[in-house]
Amino acid sequence: MGARLWYEGAAWTVVQLDGSTVLLRSVDRFLRVHAPALVGAARPLDDPPHEGGPHAELDAVILAGLTSAQRARIEVEAEIYNQLVLALSDVPLEQRYEQAAVKLKISPRSARRRATRYVERGLAGLVDSRLLQPSHRAVAPEWDQTCREVLDSYTDRSNPTMRTVLRRTNALYLEQNPGAPVPSQSVAYERLRELDKGRYTFGAAKQRRSVAERPGGVLGRMRADRPGQYVVLDTTPLDVFAMEPVTGRWINTELTVAMDLYSRCILGLILRPISTTAQDVAAVLFQVVTPQAWGPPSDEDVPAPYVGVPETLLAQESGALPDTIVVDHGKVYLSLRTRAVCQRLGINIQPAIPHKPTDKPAIERFFRTLRQQLLEHLAAYKGPDIYSRGKNIEGQAFYYVPELEAILREWVRIYHHTPHRGLCDPLLPWVELSPAEMFARGMATAGVLRLPASDDLRMEFLDVAWRSIQHYGVEIDGRRYDGLALNLHRGARSPHGGAHAGKWPIMVDRDDVRTVYFQDPDTRTWHDLEWEHAPGLDAPLSAEAATFTRKLSQQTNRHVDAGAALDDLLARYSKGAVTGRREKNLARRLAAQPARDNAAPAAGDVPAVIDLSAHLERRRAQAQVADDLDVFEQYYAQHPDADGLEVFDE
Incomplete structure (x- = not known):
């Protein structure tokens, strides 16, 4: 009071x-x-603040800033003061100060002053303040500020050299402060390294941009309480060369992954050539809501993690861009199909903060683990950037896109049973759990599994093609499909109205066009319609591969006459118009063939072309049987009085 x-x-x-x-x-x-x-x-009120005073720092901070040797010397000095100065003794105080000074090898005056400070502040009073003073460099604060501005200007630019940054900094500093001294070269380089710490101005440009977009305040973290509560989707380019099996093209691939945030388990994975589309996102969502098998089956398989229908879905796309594209701007994640499926299943697409890769650190760490544990060991690995790429990687062993995806899916099974440092139970903080173990603990604790309520769920993720049913079936993008389920509806109008009144909805999987799906309006059951050329394929054929194959068959400069084709080839080769490697090799072999006739070729002619053309002309002059119609004409020529031939068409 x-x-x-x-x-x-x-x-x-x-x-x-x-x-x-x-x-x-x-x-x-x-x-x-x-x-x-x-x-x-x-x-x-009688205790003024000590801001800027000699005792501004806490004693604990002062003592913690000493090395073990410095702390030991101070404790020895304190013990001497306790024995000679502060202990009860009949020896005069001045004499005791002298004895302490002899042991400490200092003057009696210094011993008296340090003993007084020891009595007032304890061990902290014996610390020499010079030991804790920061090292001061001859660098003006204005120069530091100018250097920071120059470093910030390189956030979105290519990597500079340290010499270039220092030259720009000195020029800008002298412009703002005429006549001011600039630091020496050695001091400037040392100071530049200190100011660039954490900026990566001279490191990876992608990392520099990512760090620049990092929030400046407290980094929050989204936490899941159970499996399936949050599922994160992301897309990244894969650092492995791949080849498309049908087209034979070298292609870049993008990997789209769905990860359960609670357990870090992979719920869906798809590898696509060139770039990711909205259909690919729908395919990953389909894998999330259906049980998956990772790798080939074995006797020791355990059920793969399955969360049913996730409560919340975070969809984010990175692709080939260095920044994270929020779902509000990602077209593949905001397509009409994706939004319709999420709305029907009750999935919330939650946007993240724009340009903040820190909002999905778990899946970014998964991509790094994938590169370090699997991709680096593949023969077609090309590195994370062009500077890390080896020589003639394309000429080494390669993988087709389906083969590479099969390798990825088999590795995911290994990943699920590998201990993860980021997974721990608060009750068992010293135990590192694997994603599969974390998933099992989460399901045992929460016991929540939201199962889809309809068997038609798979069709919700597929494309709808409105077609009429003809006598031969249905035609989609030039491909004809047929099946027994169409027998009762051939030539009939569908009961559907709207923009496609009278046509039938056919569900198409763009990743495998060998089969489409038709729902019988009477029984409401789904039936498979097979492509007429599907028996000739032993692997899935995507719609993109089918389109590219058709383009190859419709190329120009296609000749019926083989001689004219060879003449055209060599004419274009002599003009330098042949650019393809295969055509160049063929033209060289034709031009290098020796003449077979005894007659010497005329000057300037190509012997191989003249001999080959003459040979083709002789072949045309001979009577040949080209097809069945030639057989009929030859028969009529030899039997002019015959009535005709009877042909049975089966």
């Missing part, structure tokens, strides 16, 4: 104490506060 305090910028007097509350009065103002709230926030 009656104590004077300085609290919240005003002087107060304690007028009442009531248990844990204190009533304060300042002139005509009263304030009731919780007593523990005054600890550290209030101070006596």
Whole structure:
């Protein structure tokens, strides 16, 4: 009662104490506060603040800033003072100071001064303040600020050299401060390394941009309480060369992954050539809501993680871009099909903060683990960037896209049973759990499994093609499909109205066009319609591969006459118009063939062309049987009186 305090910028007097509350009065103002709230926030009026004073630092901070050897010397000195100065003794005080000075090898005056400081502040009073002083360099604060501005200007630019940054910094600094001294070269380089720490100006440009977009405040973290609560989708380019099996093209691939945030388990994975489309995102969502098998089956297989229909879905796309594209701007994640499926299943597409890769650190770490544990060991690995690429990687062993995806899916099974440092149970903090173990603990604790309520769920993720049913079936993009389920509906109009009135909805999987799906309107069951050329394929054929194959068959400069084709080839080769490797090799072999006739070729002619053309002309002059019609004409020529031939068409 009656104590004077300085609290919240005003002087107060304690007028009442009531248990844990204190009533304060300042002139005509009263304030009731919780007593523990005054600890550290209030101070006596007669105790001025020590801001900038000699005792500004805490004693614990001062002692913690010493090395073990420095701390040991201070403790030895304190023990000497305890024995010679502070202990009870009949020896005069001055003589004791002299004895302490002899042991410490200092003057009696210094011993007296240090003993006084030891009595006042303890061990912290014996610390030489020079040991804790920061090292000062001859660099002006204005120069540091200018250097930071120059470093910030290279966030979205290509990597500079340190010499270039220093030259620009000095020029800008002298422009703003004419006549001011600039640091020496050695000091400037050392100071530049200190200021660039964490900026990566001279490192990876992608990492530099990512760090620049990092939030400046407290980094929050989204936490899941059970499996299936949050599922994160992301897309990244894969650092492995691949080849498309049908077209034979070298292609870049993009990997789209769906990860359960709670257990880090992979729920869906798809590898696509060139770039990811909205259909690929729908395919990954289909894998999330259906049980998956990772790798070939074995006797020791355990059920793969399956969360059913996730409650919340975070869809983010990186692709070939260095920044994260929020779902609001990612077209493949905001397609009509994806939004319709998520709305039907009750999945919420939650947008993340724009240009913040820190919003999905778990899946970014998965991509790094994938590269370090699997991709680096493949023969077709090309590195994360062009500077990391080896020589003639394309000429080494390669993988077709389906083969590479099969390798990825088999590795995911290994990943699920590998201990993860980022997974731990609060009750068992010393145990590193694998994603499969974390998933099992989560399901045992939460016990939540949201199962899809309809067998038609798979069709929700496929494309709809509206077609009429003809006598031969249905035709989609030049491909004909047929099946027994169409027998009762051939030539009939569908009961559907709207923009495609009278046509039938056919569900198409763009990743495998060998089969499409038709729903019988009477029984509401789904039937498979097979492509007429599907028996000739032993692997899935995508719609993109089918389109590219058709383009190859429709190329120009296609000749019926072989001689004209060869003449055209060599004519274009002599003009330098042949650019393909295969055509160049063929033209060289034709031009290098020796002449077979005894007659010497004319000057300037190509012997191989003349001989080959003459040979083709002789072949044309001979009677040949080209097809069945030639057989009929030859028969009529030899039997002019014959009535005709009877042909049975089966």
